[in-house]
Amino acid sequence: MNKKNVLIITPSLNPKDNISGISSVTRLLLEHNKGINYVPFLQGKKDAEHRGLKWLLKQIMTPFHLLKCLSKNSIDIAHFNIGFEPFSLIRDIIIYYLLIVKSYPVILHIHGGRFVKTKPTNKLLRYIIYYFLKYADEILVLSELEKSFLCNLYNVQQNNVYVLPNAVQPSNISFSDKPIDARFSILYLGRIDKNKGLSEILVSLSELKALGEDFEFNLCGVGNDRDWFVEECRKRIGDRLIDNGLVYGDEKLKILKCSHVFLLPSYFEGLPMAMLESMNNFVVPVVTSVGSIPEVIKSGENGFLVSSTADITDVLLKLIKDRALLGKLSVAAKETINRSYSLNSYLEKLNDLYMTLKK
Known part of the structure; x- marks a missing residue:
């Protein structure tokens, strides 16, 4: 059988x-998806690009x-990745329109965003969202929760929306490799943006230092x-900050292996890959109940859902002092990935969905 040629819309593929x-x-x-011939089309801003x-x-x-x-490639399907955020919607509508008028089957893969849960007040943004949803052959979302929001807000038919949570390649480390009793290590991994809850992180870390905790x-x-x-971290917690910059590959795995907690008190999310990667390496997530996160994290069982700086500080203190609980949650986090996010x-x-579409 010939491989399907799938045009995939994506930001830069270089982790740098x-x-x-x-x-x-x-x-x-x-x-890893060797049964498909992907043709990447880069769309989006590099992290350091102005x-x-x-x-x-x-x-x-x-x-x-x-x-x-x-014109250069024989494309069977377009796999259109997008976050329902204002700038992404406006930026991507023209190339989406071109795919539609040229009659390419389109899988619209929505990776969260504020307008999955809340309809925009801006009429232009509402029109763009309705256009995206109307002309997609199939719609992919990250969770049942997002499917419910999307269908209720935008009158999308339930049978047109498929749930496909993000997934990760299984980690090779075992629990015995995890230094549970070592100095408590808190990890922030991802884009450094104030909407990720940076101010809340600063408050809680400052409180831990004031209490004399070692981390x-x-x-x-x-x-x-x-x-x-x-700069703020250095002011507030001094040499407790380890600034690694951008990490990937073996360097990222090394840091994941020695980390105890993944901290992300974000305001908006889809289903964070960094959270899944952390759980895959026995790192306990301490995260806010946004996007599709509540479908993964059961507070007190495989991580913690927090809603305030007081919550963050209390949870971190609990895990610093109770390493048995930390170990139990670490194993539960890893088991969650093995069971549901492989x-x-x-x-x-995804391949079953590809096979249902024809140009």
Whole structure:
């Protein structure tokens, strides 16, 4: 059987350039989904890229680059990744329109975003969302919760929406490799942006230091608020901060192996790949109940859901002092991934969906 040629819309695939969840998922597909011939089409801003004149010219040329890509490749399906955020919707509508008018079957893969749960007040954004949803052949979301929101807000038919939670490649480390009794290590992994709850992290870490607790804060990532956050961390917790910058590959795995808690009190999320990767390596998530996170985390069983700085501080103190509980939750986090978020199952479901579509 000939492989299907799937055009996949994604940000940069180089982890040095982009640490988004969409990029991580796409890299997994290209590396492991050998039954599909993927043709990546890069759309989106690199993490260190500024929205200046050069960037604007690139956006103007993007539709022409897409047309050239379509003419050079025999494409069967378009796999369109997007987050329902204002800028992404406006930026991506033109290339989406081109795929529709050229009659390519489109899988619209929605990776969270504020407008999955809340309808925008802006009429243009509402129109764009309705256009995306109306002309998609299939719609993928990250959880049953997101499916419910999408159907209720935008009158989408239930049978047009498929739930496909993000997945990760199984980790090779075992629980015996985990230094549970070592110095308590708190991990932040991902884009460094104030909407990720950076202010709340600063307050809680400051409180831990004031209480005399011994811990380290492993900061991994880049983003617009990185310089401010690093400076504030140094002011408040001093040498407890370990600033790793952008990490990937073996370096990231090494940090995951020695981390105890993954901390993400974010305001908006889909289903964070960094959280799943952390759980896959026996790291206990301490996260807010946003996006699809509540479908994964059962508070007190395989991690903790928090809603305030007081919650964060209380949970971190509990885990610092009770290493038996930390170990129990670490194992439960890993078991959650093994049971429900394995890559093999993910690929089977996605490929079944690919096979139902024809140009």
